[in-house]
Amino acid sequence: MTSRLKPLFSLPRATFRAGAFLVATLTAFGAGMQSAYALPSFARQTGQDCAACHVGAYGPQLTPYGVRFKIGGYTDTDGKPDKLAVSAMMVAAVTHTGKEQADPPTAHTHRNNNVTIDEASLFLAGRLADNVGAFVQATYDGVEQSSALDHADVRVVHSMEVAGKDTVFGISANNNPGVQDPFNTMPVWGFPYTGPAVGFGGGDATTLINGGLEHRVMGASAYAFWDNSLYAELGTYRSLSPSVQSRTGQGRADDMGRLGGGTSYWRLAWMQDWKKQAFTAGLFGLSASIQPDRLSSGPTNKYRDVGVDASYQFLGTRKHIGTIYTSYIRERQTRGDLFANGDADKLKGNLNEFRINASYYYDQTWGVSMGRFATRGNRDATLYGDGYANGSPDTSGTVLQADWTPLGKEDSWGAPWANLRLGLQYTMFDKFNGARRNYDGSGRDAKDNNTLFLFAWTSF
Structure with missing residues (x-):
């Protein structure tokens, strides 16, 4: 679905320019050389091993200590000097789909059985x-063979007591x-924590908060975390x-407006x-409108996303760890x-996304995970035309x-x-873009998109 979308709270233009300059300055450090993850720079800074912050010792899945570290602006330290706040990461993969794709995903890949540096x-x-x-990331995409600014989150924090309870106040300048x-319940950090770049990880229709503004916006938000329990945040973009999108590697062709x-x-x-x-347990939301042609007048597309989420972690002695996460997003x-x-x-329609996943890790080393996803929306034969069946965006799988x-x-x-x-990851589709069978009108079934993804994910 092509986004054609106007924001509620407006920060002064100078504030956004200052925030953009701050992120660009920090990013320049990495862009000349070339998703939070379990980064060694964090471990060196805190004196903790990665398993202290991350379930299974790796990936974005955060323990309560990891949650507090991020809310605290990535500033917690063991007090020792000479800490280098730099890390690197690479993901290599072998990807196989149930049936070869009609065309290669990119000019540098094959219809099937791809070996890639994702x-x-x-x-x-x-x-x-x-x-x-x-937390500023610059990424070389080995599939597209291009470099770009990836996730960026720069924070200023302050701690004080409110009603006799420790409280962290913070401001985040970020681009997504x-x-x-x-x-770990919202789309950007949700399961699966890594996925196929040349296979299939979901349907083509997604909510705005699920990557619709990713890396093409600049935002600022203020937040508070009271008594290690209550978290509240409000921001604008x-x-x-x-x-600017071109200079940060996003390209002009996919400008949302x-x-x-x-x-x-x-x-x-x-x-x-x-x-x-x-x-x-929590609630979250994103409200925006976009003018695709960047005109000062003319119709806009408006999106109102509201989500509810919850998670549970059994941590025990860290020998056996079990987690479950779920979220539901309704977009008007x-x-x-x-x-x-x-x-x-x-003129009007809805798109809804449901996710639930569970993981078990033994000795912070061996892990198994299972997730279920489902996207449902109102039918629209024109909006969901080519590549969809029955004018429906519905997609579901495991x-x-x-x-x-x-x-x-x-x-x-x-x-x-x-x-x-x-x-080793395997994605199975019950339905894809509106149908189980022949969803694209050319004989391709949902199960033809089943994707086997073998990956090696390292950081140092």
Whole structure:
């Protein structure tokens, strides 16, 4: 679905320019050389092994300690000097789909059985000053053979007591709604934590908060974390100009258009850390409108996303760890530009995404995970035309994963510099883009998109 979308709260233009300059300056450190992850720079800074912050010793899945570290602006430290806030990461993969694709995914890949370097990244990640920290990623995409600014989250934090309880106040400047979120239920940090670049990980229709503004906006949000329990955040975003998008490697061709002056992002969550167990529950939302042609007048597409989420972790003695995460997002669309230009039959519609996944890890080393995903939406024969069946965006399936993490614990070789996860992932589709069979009108079934993904994921 082509996004054609106006924001709610508007920060002064100078504020956004200052924030954009800050992120660009920090990113320049890595862009000249060339998704939070378990980064060795964090481990070196805190003096902790990666298993202290990350379930299974690797990946974005955070323990309660990891949640507090991120909310604290990546600034926690063991007090020792000379910490290098730089890390690198690479993901290599072999990908096989149930049936070869009609055309290669890119000019540098095959219709099937691809061996790829999916990404190689450099990070500026960690404490920059007493109350300032950053997570800035520059990535070389081995599939597209291009480099770009990836996730960026720069924070300023301050701690004080409120009503006799420890409270962290922070400001985040970032380039993707949700990238600053510390809980693993929103799309940007949700399961699967890595996935196929040349296979299939979901359907073609997604909500706006699920990557619709990714890396093409600049935002600022203010948040508070009270008594290690209550988290609240409010922010706003502005679209980057096509020239800035080009300079940061995003390219002009996929420019989404101009965000209006009232885009709002908000988040409420409650966390309980019982040491051997942890629980979170929350609400989140994104409200935006976009003018695709960047005109000062004319129809816009409006999106109102509201989500509910929850998670549970059994941590025990860290020998046996079990987790479960779930989220539901409901998006209300007013397709003013799409409808006016004949790209949609209906002015209004809904798109809903449901996710649930569970993981088990033994000794922070051996892991198995299973996830279920489902996207449902109103039918629209024009909006969901080519590549869809019955004018429907509906897609559903299951993801299975087994992985081995030999490096990343305190007694691992190369700790805390070396991290490695080897994994086998299989995605099975019940329905794809509206149908089980012949969804594209050319005889391709949903099961033909089943994807086997063998990966090696390392950071140092």
